[in-house]
Amino acid sequence: MSNDVWSRDEIESPCIQICLVHPETRLCTGCNRSIDEITNWSKMDAEARRLIMSDLPSRQANPKTRRGGRAARLKR
Template sequence: MSKDTPCIAVCMIDPKTSLCFGCGRTLPEIARWHRMDTAERRAVMALLPARMAEANLVPPAAADASKTD
């Protein structure tokens, strides 16, 4: 995926948090992503790691990597 998007092609929404399991964005953020300017996209992307951690969501790629450790 492009560096302009946090999408990892795991597009499923967590019913508890309303966040995407793969990237941590909300549905409204996903829906208007292509209309955001670069600064707004980067601002959202900067929030995603903390947002995912706070929601206890682990992207599937990270979960798979931890199983091999």
């Protein structure tokens, strides 16, 4: 009996289906990829995807500091 039905040939992806791009960092808060990386992911070769995936842990989509709130908006 073959398990061919269960074998899939999908592109490895860091996507965790929490897709929200941070306005300052321009990175997805779910996977830390940029919009360009997400858009081109399926067109990249395996090595390019691996390079990006190895860099993702060092990225931070959500800055730890506050943006300044109302006072910062009024200064603009």
